[in-house]
Amino acid sequence: EPEVTQTPSHQVTQMGQEVILRCVPISNHLYFYWYRQILGQKVEFLVSFYNNEISEKSEIFDDQFSVERPDGSNFTLKIRSTKLEDSAMYFCASRIRPGPNTEAFFGQGTRLTVV
Amino acid sequence: KNQVEQSPQSLIILEGKNCTLQCNYTVSPFSNLRWYKQDTGRGPVSLTIMTFSENTKSNGRYTATLDADTKQSSLHITASQLSDSASYICVVSGYGGSQGNLIFGKGTKLSVKP
Numbered sequence: 602e603p604e605v606t607q608t609p610s611h612q613v614t615q616m617g618q619e620v621i622l623r624c625v626p627i628s629n630h631l632y633f634y635w636y637r638q639i640l641g642q643k644v645e646f647l648v649s650f651y652n653n654e655i656s657e658k659s660e661i662f663d664d665q666f667s668v669e670r671p672d673g674s675n676f677t678l679k680i681r682s683t684k685l686e687d688s689a690m691y692f693c694a695s696r697i698r699p700g701p702n703t704e705a706f707f708g709q710g711t712r713l714t715v716v
Numbered sequence: 717k718n719q720v721e722q723s724p725q726s727l728i729i730l731e732g733k734n735c736t737l738q739c740n741y742t743v744s745p746f747s748n749l750r751w752y753k754q755d756t757g758r759g760p761v762s763l764t765i766m767t768f769s770e771n772t773k774s775n776g777r778y779t780a781t782l783d784a785d786t787k788q789s790s791l792h793i794t795a796s797q798l799s800d801s802a803s804y805i806c807v808v809s810g811y812g813g814s815q816g817n818l819i820f821g822k823g824t825k826l827s828v829k830p
Contacts, residue, residue: 605759634817644760644805644820657817692759702748702767702809705818707759 603627605708607693613714614683622678622711624693632696634705635668635678637661637689644692650676651699683715718743720808720821728827733796737824739789739806750807751780751791754823760805763791796828 606625614620626633635647649656650668667679676695680687690710696703720741729735741749748767752760764773764780766789772781777800779792791804803823810819 636818636820643822644818646817646819649817690757702765704762704765707752707761709759710757712757 603706605693605695605706607691607708607711609711610709611712611714613716616685616715617682620680620683620713622680622691622693622713624676624678624695624708625674626676626693626695627697627706628674630695630697630706632656632699632703633670633676634694634696636692636694636707638692638710639686639689647678647691656699680713683713685715688713688715718808718810718819720806720819722804722806722821722824724824725822726825726827728829729796731796731798731828731830734792734794735796735826737791737793737804737806737826739791739821741787741789741806741808741819741821743787743808743810743819745810746784746787747809749780749782749789750809750818751778751789752805752807754803754805756802760807763804793826796826798828798830801826801828 608623633650638644646659648658648662665681692710693708694705723738750765751763754760766782777794782789803825805823806821807818
């Protein structure tokens, strides 16, 4: 069964360092998301990406964050200068096409720990 | 403000028993409501998705109901198993400017004990 894969599963970084979280969406999907979940809190929307550009972003997604689809398969989230409060699980999700009624498939997540 | 509220926050039941989890939402306009199961440290996995016109939908031992008038949903788990221990998250999707983005509840943490 096709699935969304994320790497690494766990990333530890020092405050102020740049991190890149990687995602490989399901191959024929066109619409991509990043979400995050701080420990003990609910999943929060960060950004959606379609047709090689950002469709929508939340207040959380400030200038420290960027997304990129560098090739036909990868979808990355970059945090330029990490802060302690960036520690969270980061989930990538993909959909076959835009539209609220299409199923979103989530990856297993990357646990980011900023020390 | 679009919100999804779930209750209870946590629940402990014995293996083999049934349970019902609740979800209230204020998302408008409404497109659909989903229930996800999230094992600890893992990504959410979809259980059901219900649109405005659907009142009930089953997936094995999971049955979801939706009352779009009162903006309430429930997830009923029948004959619980130890593997049902997880967080169950209610997620609501809206139309229009939201681009179909998903609004998550905080989840109900279910523990099934032997």
